[in-house]
Amino acid sequence: NKTFTSFLKQIKVFTSKKGGITMRILIGGIAHETNTFSNVKTTVESFKQWEWIHGDTIIQKHRKVRNYLGGMIDRAEEIGVEIIPSFSAFAMPSGLITKETYERLIYELTDSIKAAGEFEAVCLALHGAGVAEDADDLEGGILSAVREIIGYKIPVVVTLDLHGNITDQMVKEADVLLGVNFYPHVDCYERGKEAIDITKQILLEEIHPKMSLKKLPLMIPTSTTNLPPAKHINELCWTREKNEKIIDCTFFHGFPYTNIPEVGVTVVAITNNDQELADQTAEEIAIEIWNTREDFFPDIDTPEEGLNKALRMEGKPTVREPDSIDVHKTTWVDDTNAHIYDTLLKRDLDGNLVPGLAEKYEVSDDGKVWTIVLNKTAKFQFQTTTKAKVFTSKKVNL
Template identity: 30%
Template sequence: MKLFLAGLLAENNSYSPIPTGLGAFETEGIRRGPASGVDPGGYLSAIETVHRVVSPRGWEVVEGLFAAAVPLGPIRQPVYEQLRDELLDNLRAALPVQAVMLMLHGAMTAEDCLDCEGDLLERARSIVGPEVPIGVELDLHGHVTRSMVQHATLMVAYKAYPHTDIDERAAEVARLTIDTAERRIRPVTAVWDCRMAGSWPTTREPLKSFVGELQALEGRNGVLSVSHAHGFAFGDVPEAGARLWVVTDGDEALATRLAKELGLRLWTLRHALHQPPLGMEAAMRRVAELPPLPGAGPIVVADMADNPGGGARGDSSFALQAVLSFGIPNVALGGLWDPGAVQLCFEAGLGSTLALRVAGKSGPTSGSPVDLRVTVRALAENHEQTAFGAKSPLGASAWVSTAEGIDLVLISRCQQVIGTDLFTGLGIDLRGKHAVVVKSMQHFHAAFAPLARDVLYADSPGLLTADIAALPFHHRDPQFWPRVADPWSGTAP
């Protein structure tokens, strides 16, 4: 018995001016089988998990293409087609297979394709035929389209945000897919459109408890899996928005009833879920007003709108300008994407003091550059951070400090902050800081919250503005909450 395993992941921001080219995938590492020697890390770190689940059951795993890209704008069409077709050629070469498992994102778009996952799954289905099960692992920030549901046998989304359960969900998909192939179960899926948009951390109530309720239903009374996808608010596609779906063992009526019940339950929680962030100025004013508490840990501030994990460039100056404006000392800020500034630091050398212009270089949503006089405290040719259980490269990086007591981590590879070692790996003691500002929306939380005195979420005029209702839409239905109070007007919920 043979399982074909492959992955193609990208989260594409419709509003980013920077397209996703082949280099965005190559930078992260394209894995073409175990012999390639490429450790994909990150989202694809669950490959070994699938092997561990499947092999004891006597199944052979045949790997195809694995590729993932840092979020940017839509993929260049020829690049998407090249990677898609390579994966599908791998599938053809592996035939006959008794099962297929794909690691996808859900929010992948290309210049001429607004539903890349649906397109890929339709083509994969045409290759293996109607009887071979296709199991899919999705990011909870993915879109869930009719084409995806039609052509996949089952889909399971991460339940945690930050995504601390990628391996766990991969194991779940592998087990369910193999059980289907061995005719132990017969999955059927029903989806409920929640007509909501947002991004809600599962570390906060009420979503934390709601996710617990979903998990409590699984494995009982014919319910195989329950998933809730938030969707990707910055993906302007026809089937955008939050979805909830239930997979049952052959009971379509149960799946339909339960998906609707849970979807409407989520709808009742919408106001509690919607916790708007502070404006950047308000967040930094609060940081400035809070007295230092030695030993209490830092106040961690998430610079949400400049999150590279959603397509921003990580080089906006709004947070840095606010820190300077309020005169807040003993602050660490990172990772600020500025390859040019890093190069100048290397040329100046360790311990040198120089005038340095940082940030604000990618475009209007990055703000204006900031001129500082800095001292180079540490340099690393190949800096990295811990992310999703693996090491994520940050490229050549520098730690510089200012006379005002600000420590900046400058990086050459655009990445959101996930691991504390982005700072500590260069020698910065976070526990002694009054505040730490991270270029991230939520994935920082797992590593930073345990050492934080408090966690603040801050919005700015960056690419990932919290005011998603004001985004210009060309493809998605604008009837969604919180843009409108009742998106079901004229129809029965």
């Protein structure tokens, strides 16, 4: 009968270990948030500065850590699932990933998968906004390379950043795409655990995921999710998830600082074997996002307006931060700084301290005057020239 047949299928995906029952799930990850407008190329060394690890080192480094891989590892150990670690790489947000680095990343992951032995499923921690010199869709390329090795019978579950630009290729190559719901990203760990739970359900044939991707012709700035309108959209997604047929519904904000065709806001809805419901759910959420699109754009001071506010303040010196985009001074470009410094110069204001300049010049004598071209190599080519005197070559606490 049907129950007995299902039981026989379950036996095929289990191995016996120390008298218990264990599933074998391969885990790994490659994550980078790419700003294609940045001049800072992303290389192998960029990844090795943060994470470039193989095998058991992944478990040792991420166990009990509140990130995607940490959630996968901890949940697997909680429910008796055997984890097979492969390769994990992470680099801080920066510019295009070089062609050589992209090829090396693919090689390291696929080579570790080939050497992993037998496993029944794959869970990968990716990002969603990775771009290489010759590959607009880093994650789609990664998943395609994995599929070339494992085929399409082994399920692949992927965790993604809320700022991912979700593509048709990602949906084609993965069984499940799970994005974090919050910004700041406080739920990576929970999504990692959920990835393992969903993978287990797939292997037990308790669920048969059907995904729907809805793209909007819309780019929005980075938006916090603890306030409307993003909070409202999340709540709509969670309301849909109360339907037992809906496995997940995620609003991906996209990453607008990637100059690629598939940049933008998307919705991914996943159901248990109901494609029509998945399509309908994604469409409904997308319509609500579109109807509230104007609410995603905040009122932001121009450099002139910000300077006027600063000049009206009393007390200690004013500290200004040039941008508020995810990771300062890595995700964004120096063009922002040049515009702000140019505003200061036009007002003929003296006494502006620029700590970063000390890193670009060999400071030898206090009082020395430099002629400086700000933003000399930026893609946007907005430049401003000024003279700066070395106030002190020592660290100063303001």
